[in-house]
Amino acid sequence: MKKVTCFSDKHYTLGRIDDKLYSSFTEHLGRSIYSGIYEPGHPCSDEDGYRKDVIELVKELNVPVIRYPGGNFVSCYDWHDGIGPKENRPKRMDYAWASIETNEFGIDEFCRWAKKAGVEPMIAVNLGTGSIKDAGDLVEYCNHPGGTYWSDLRAKNGSPEPYHIKYWCLGNEMEGSWQAGHLSVEDYTKKALEAAKIMKWVDPSIKLVACGSSYDMLPTYMEWDRVMLTDLYKQVDYISTHNYTMNAGQGLTNYLASYKQLDNHIKNSARVIEYVKGKNHFTKELKICLDEWNVWNFQDIKLNSLEDLKELTTFEMTSAKKWEIAPGILEEKYSLLDAIVVGGLGITLLNNADTVEIACLAQLINVIAPITTVRNGGIYKQTIYHPFHMLSKYGHGLTMKAVLNAPVYTCEFGELPIVEPAVVYNEEAGEVRVFVLNCSQKEEVSFELILQGYGETKVKEHYTLAGDNLEVRNTLKNPENVTMKRQDVSGYSGTVVPLPRLSWNVIVLECV
Numbered sequence: 001m002k003k004v005t006c007f008s009d010k011h012y013t014l015g016r017i018d019d020k021l022y023s024s025f026t027e028h029l030g031r032s033i034y035s036g037i038y039e040p041g042h043p044c045s046d047e048d049g050y051r052k053d054v055i056e057l058v059k060e061l062n063v064p065v066i067r068y069p070g071g072n073f074v075s076c077y078d079w080h081d082g083i084g085p086k087e088n089r090p091k092r093m094d095y096a097w098a099s100i101e102t103n104e105f106g107i108d109e110f111c112r113w114a115k116k117a118g119v120e121p122m123i124a125v126n127l128g129t130g131s132i133k134d135a136g137d138l139v140e141y142c143n144h145p146g147g148t149y150w151s152d153l154r155a156k157n158g159s160p161e162p163y164h165i166k167y168w169c170l171g172n173e174m175e176g177s178w179q180a181g182h183l184s185v186e187d188y189t190k191k192a193l194e195a196a197k198i199m200k201w202v203d204p205s206i207k208l209v210a211c212g213s214s215y216d217m218l219p220t221y222m223e224w225d226r227v228m229l230t231d232l233y234k235q236v237d238y239i240s241t242h243n244y245t246m247n248a249g250q251g252l253t254n255y256l257a258s259y260k261q262l263d264n265h266i267k268n269s270a271r272v273i274e275y276v277k278g279k280n281h282f283t284k285e286l287k288i289c290l291d292e293w294n295v296w297n298f299q300d301i302k303l304n305s306l307e308d309l310k311e312l313t314t315f316e317m318t319s320a321k322k323w324e325i326a327p328g329i330l331e332e333k334y335s336l337l338d339a340i341v342v343g344g345l346g347i348t349l350l351n352n353a354d355t356v357e358i359a360c361l362a363q364l365i366n367v368i369a370p371i372t373t374v375r376n377g378g379i380y381k382q383t384i385y386h387p388f389h390m391l392s393k394y395g396h397g398l399t400m401k402a403v404l405n406a407p408v409y410t411c412e413f414g415e416l417p418i419v420e421p422a423v424v425y426n427e428e429a430g431e432v433r434v435f436v437l438n439c440s441q442k443e444e445v446s447f448e449l450i451l452q453g454y455g456e457t458k459v460k461e462h463y464t465l466a467g468d469n470l471e472v473r474n475t476l477k478n479p480e481n482v483t484m485k486r487q488d489v490s491g492y493s494g495t496v497v498p499l500p501r502l503s504w505n506v507i508v509l510e511c512v
């Protein structure tokens with residue numbers, strides 16, 4: 001059996017975890033909205049057509065913020081199409097996903113749903129095909145109390161009270177040619193700066209997220225951020241970046257090590273923020289908004305590696321037949337292994353809590369998502385639901401510095417300790433919560449926690465995500481093939497915890 005020691009001292013913190021680390025994202029894409037969160041006539045739907053079974057799970061997941069309406073979709077979207085009497089709303093071609101957008105669901109429906117689900121909306125404006133005036137008008141429609149054209153129209157459309165939307169994204173992935181209305185960094189910077197100006201004039205209390213770069217295969221990776229931030233640093237509050245992990249023939253060891261790839265990705269964004277800040281003598285802190293992250297295996301189409309993606313337009317990345325309404329595309333069926341990897345990515349988020357303030361699991365329902373609904377049918381939790389749920393339940397407080405004494409394994413990122421932990425101290429509950437990925441594929445690991453300054457500590461709970469069949473998935477018929485398993489800790493010796501081979505674990509210790 002391999003042995004690992006993990007030291008943590010109460011005086012050494014890495015950063016305070018923002019609750020917004022467990023946010024999510026829903027896009028007008030496939031069945032994310034239609035027959036996802038909204039399905040009038042479904043036996044579980046309420047008077048507004050919102051599926052109550054979905055709302056229940058969203059509440060259980062404890063998601064604080066949800067980004068909407070895209071994604072790539074937003075760069076083709078005219079928000080005016082989605083307001084007013086439904087019978088007057090136009091059907092449009094959505095170029096991003098080659099689907100038909102009926103516009104039955106728009107900003108009012110989303111904000112009302114968000115209220116019912118107890119989540120805060122984060123709205124992306126269209127800086128691709130949209131204008132800066134459209135962006136300003138949308139802020140006015142949502143946030144201005146009344147007495148102007150757009151705010152009065154909101155009241156007329158059924159919402160006299162403003163929505164008070166705080167978080168606004170200045171476009172989506174504007175660096176990429178797949179984006180409708182894609183811009184060069186110089187053009188994006190000019191447009192985003194003018195949009196930011198207008199939007200803040202309308203409501204100075206809003207927080208703005210600028211598009212940073214997300215894809216390291218693009219020649220503009222990081223250089224985009226440097227150029228853009230030099231001019232936008234003072235106007236914005238966050239820089240957005242996206243990161244998807246894919247099980248694409250890199251082998252089990254490298255796939256498990258994806259947490260390191262995400263760590264490198266986040267640290268690159270943090271480095272460019274620091275560079276621009278230092279170079280220009282800025283004093284303000286700018287945080288990262290990782291507003292899309294997840295495992296995405298492109299199960300819709302057959303891919304051999306990430307390289308295959310380079311030549312594809314977004315709709316070639318799906319099985320869409322073209323111009324259908326809410327087609328069932330990008331409906332990943334996640335395995336136990338994917339869930340363990342998602343858990344590992346969550347550990348990286350915790351260990352970067354000093355720079356990442358908002359992170360959105362992409363997405364929430366049906367499309368690369370933890371929750372799957374059946375049209376006119378039931379609902380079930382994908383495997384990845386479980387680690388995300390544990391993170392949003394236990395990952396609050398301070399991320400502490402963890403020092404390891406551990407054997408190493410070799411992967412494409414070099415030599416890494418055989419386990420990857422994140423130690424969280426929750427002062428309120430008087431608990432230390434340790435999230436740990438065991439990358440040892442053949443052997444159990446004896447994981448000893450040496451905790452200083454927390455008083456006497458006792459293992460109270462231990463949950464594991466593990467199993468012999470890594471390919472097992474949840475289905476509507478067998479929704480509990482993969483869940484977290486609570487271990488009996490009564491026989492544990494002090495703070496030594498056995499970690500099953502290839503597992504993701506949550507250990508809760510009480511400070512007595």
Ligand code: AHR
Pocket residue numbers: 027070071072073172173242292362363
């Ligand atoms: O989440 C799916 C897509 O991934 C989003 O629309 C886009 O922003 C990203 O490329």
